[in-house]
Amino acid sequence: MEEMHHNVTSLACNDDAGENGFWTAHHVTLATGGEWLRQPQQEWTATGLSIYAPAMQPGNMAVIRTEVDKCGMPETAIHSMSPPPACLITTAPEQLTDPRLPLLKITDATEAILALGRYARNQMMGNVIGVTGSAGKTTCVAMLAGALSPWGPVCKSAFNANLPRGVAWNLASVPWNTPYTVLEMAIGRMAVSSRMARPHIAVFTNVQPAHLGEKDTLRDIAITKSAIFLGMSPGSIAILNRDMLEWETVREAAEKRQLTILTYGTHSDCDFRLLSYEAVSHRVTVNAQGQKLTYQLDAGGKHIAINSLAVLATVSALNLPLAPAIKQLAKFQALAGRGAEKPLHVQGRKIMMIDDAYNANPGSMAAALEKLSETQTPGRRIAVLGEMAELGSNAERYHTELAALINHSKIERVYLSGEAYNACWQLLEQDRKGGHVTTHMALKPLLLETLQDGDVILLKGSHSTRIHELVRWLEAQSA
DSSP: OOTTTTOOOSOEESTTTTSSOOBOHHHHHHHHOOEEEEOOOTTOOBOEEESSGGGOOTTEEEEBOOSSOOOSBOGGGGGGOSSOOSEEEESOGGGOOOOSSOEEEOSOHHHHHHHHHHHHHHHOOSEEEEEEOSSOHHHHHHHHHHHHGGGSOEEEOOTTOOSHHHHHHHHTTSOTTOSEEEEEOOSTTHHHHHHHHOOSEEEEOOOOSOSBOTTOOHHHHHHHHGGGGGGOOTTOEEEEETTSTTHHHHHHHHHHTTOEEEEEESSTTOSEEEEEEETTTTEEEEEETTEEEEEEOSSOSHHHHHHHHHHHHHHHHTTOOHHHHHHHHTTOOOBTTBBEEEEEEETTEEEEEEEEOSOOOHHHHHHHHHHHHHOOOSSOEEEEEOOOOOBGGGHHHHHHTHHHHHHTSSOOEEEEESGGGHHHHHHSOGGGEEEEESSGGGHHHHHHHHOOTTOEEEEEOOGGGTHHHHHHHHHHHHO
């Protein structure tokens, strides 16, 4: 399933990089092999592509889905768009009712989207950076895009359009003279995405138990994600987290493609090594290929500090100076759903909410709990945890192992949702137990009853457990 959910937008570019059209009707025909049933005007151009109505940007071409070909947006969505799409692309033009817009007939919507992505990639003159991993992809993409901004326009995947159609849609929306494009690339059909995106640099954040079937192993995940290297030319650069699980598997895959490897993390062999991280001040000390650097981050958490090393390695690989990138890193703030902190007033009580509810696996859960434990507060540290999905046959063990982590932390109160936490709940120290419920909705009265002035509350769980709905609910209580 495309990891877009309902908050995805189209490719995000800074410096108005996507303001002017760069697709011509001739380009579109060459890319798709489609037939113009209503020709655009002679000076017609398009700024990119959209397959999802809420993500529509001015000047985008719109793919319209049909009863048979479900890829794209419904035609009804375009009726209220202002300005309207640059053109409509569909497999069933006879079903459309708007006679005004240029119209391109294609034979398969998915193939047309992929073809537009491949064509656009062939025109692109700048550097393409692909980011993959079990956790931290979206945050790393955002940090990279910010860090590279001193050297010109940067385009990046917005939210989670990170499977082949999403990667193609993003590529098709990058102005061809953009210096830097940072793409999030997920595990599904990775070889297709990589051969289309052909990254100059691949950043591999980690391998965690995620997207596991009953018989899958961590090595299977590592091998599948390593397909990001398949679209890369010999001599291109792989930036790898030296501390990741299945390190040897990923390293061997990069070496097989004859890639240049740069490493980051805490391991003594790292090219970019974290020497220390001060949780209170967010102060980071790094050995960057023999150069000792110290800088401060606005966003908290050791995992953010580790991500900053991946950014420095990328900047170095591009032969750019580190100082301007570090200045941008210092401004980075955690993203909504991925650790963003938000002050709230709930029934007259001032609290701080950490919204990390977009998704969860054992690695990202441990990182979030560590950040909560290190947070300075006059009140209590409260964890509200939904289940972690797609963990395969060891799902209960991964949930149970969180008990020891919590018991050795500074977290004062824990609320759990879901049966996978049954054993974890039993192992928690008694004075930390807030509540264990079957569904997330049952947490509402418990939270209203427990919250006190000065509390910091972390909300985290896999998207399917709907902990994000509790985030919206708390925000509504505050409003």
